[in-house]
Every structure is written in C-alpha cells, then in structure tokens.
Amino acid sequence: xxxxxxxxxxxxxxxxxxxxxxxxxxxxxxxxxxxxxxxxxxxxxxxxxxxxxxxxxxxxxxxxxxxxxxxxxxxxxxxxxxxxxxxxxxxxxxxxxxxxxxxxxxxxxxxxxxxxxxxxxxxxxxxxxxxxxxxxxxxxxxxxxxxxxxxxxxxxxxxxxxxxxxxxxxxxxxxxxxxxxxxxxxxxxxxxxxxxxxx
Numbered sequence: 001x002x003x004x005x006x007x008x009x010x011x012x013x014x015x016x017x018x019x020x021x022x023x024x025x026x027x028x029x030x031x032x033x034x035x036x037x038x039x040x041x042x043x044x045x046x047x048x049x050x051x052x053x054x055x056x057x058x059x060x061x062x063x064x065x066x067x068x069x070x071x072x073x074x075x076x077x078x079x080x081x082x083x084x085x086x087x088x089x090x091x092x093x094x095x096x097x098x099x100x101x102x103x104x105x106x107x108x109x110x111x112x113x114x115x116x117x118x119x120x121x122x123x124x125x126x127x128x129x130x131x132x133x134x135x136x137x138x139x140x141x142x143x144x145x146x147x148x149x150x151x152x153x154x155x156x157x158x159x160x161x162x163x164x165x166x167x168x169x170x171x172x173x174x175x176x177x178x179x180x181x182x183x184x185x186x187x188x189x190x191x192x193x194x195x196x197x198x199x
C-alpha cells in the first residue's frame with residue numbers, strides 16, 4: 001500500500017495526505033507526538049501514532065488516552081477521550097503523578113486509587129498492631145498517611161478538573177455534611193468527554 005495515504009489529526013483538523021517518512025519526521029521534530037491520531041487507507045479506526053511509528057521513547061503517561069474512533073474515511077471531528085483505567089494503571093498514575101496538581105483524573109482512576117489506599121491502609125494498620133501492639137498512635141500508619149497525603153490531594157484536585165471545576169472546591173471538605181456530600185457526588189460523576197479548560 002502506498003505511503004502517501006497517511007492522515008493525522010491536529011486538534012480538530014485533519015492534515016495530509018503525507019508519507020510515512022513525513023510522519024516520522026513530524027514525530028521527531030515535535031509537530032506530532034505519540035498520542036496524535038493517524039489514519040491510512042485500510043484502517044477502520046484512527047490510532048495513536050506510536051503504534052505505527054515506533055520511536056525510542058514511549059508516549060507521555062496520561063490519566064486518560066484519546067480513544068481511537070471508528071470512521072470509514074479520513075474526515076474526523078474532535079477526538080473523544082477514553083478515561084477508563086484499570087486498578088494497576090490507576091495505582092501507577094497515583095504514584096507517578098505525585099505532585100501533579102494540573103491536568104485531569106478520570107472517575108475510574110480516582111476510585112481505583114482510592115481503593116488501593118484503603119486496602120493498603122488496612123494492611124499497614126495490621127502491620128502496626130503486630131509490630132507495635134501497645135502503641136496507640138501506630139508509627140507505620142502515621143508514615144503511610146504522610147506519604148499518601150500529597151498524591152491523594154493532587155488526585156482529588158485533578159478529579160475536580162475532570163468535571164471542569166477548580167481544585168479550590170476541595171475546601172468544601174471543611175463544611176461538615178453538606179460539603180462532604182457535594183464532594184462525594186462530584187467524585188462519582190462522569191467527567192467531561194471532550195477537552196475542557198484543564199486539558
């Protein structure tokens with residue numbers, strides 16, 4: 001199949017046709033990245049460039065990826081996001097985005113990571129009881145709480161960003177009952193499918 005039938009998406013615009021060599025040059029120069037959607041004749045879906053162009057570095061780790069969309073031809077619209085992540089990926093994102101207060105975290109990323117912290121907290125409490133049976137403060141639990149505080153706070157801010165809300169809304173935690181209910185409802189609400197002001 002001819003190389004001169006590739007297309008790529010920049011924002012909501014379709015570019016091309018270009019050759020495979022041109023796509024590789026665009027990737028090397030930063031015109032596109034590994035997550036840029038590309039398409040050629042014979043493909044049913046738009047797919048991330050990294051799947052076809054390779055490269056020595058993987059695409060940047062993101063809280064969600066762009067979902068390849070079924071399309072019969074090269075015309076495209078704004079790519080939709082697929083924010084679903086599994087347990088392992090959510091835990092990985094939780095630690096790798098330790099100090100990252102920008103960007104977005106999907107509902108599944110938030111709740112899988114919350115489950116991990118909850119289960120790990122139980123394990124740490126059991127360890128505390130076994131090692132320090134007469135210590136009511138639990139030094140291991142205290143260290144665990146300190147280590148997980150910042151990434152938990154960052155993830156909560158990103159979860160609000162996913163709903164196009166400022167992270168300052170987290171201050172509702174200081175409003176007993178009503179604030180807690182509002183925050184809980186927001187954490188279980190599906191995020192924006194398209195880009196918003198936070199990414």
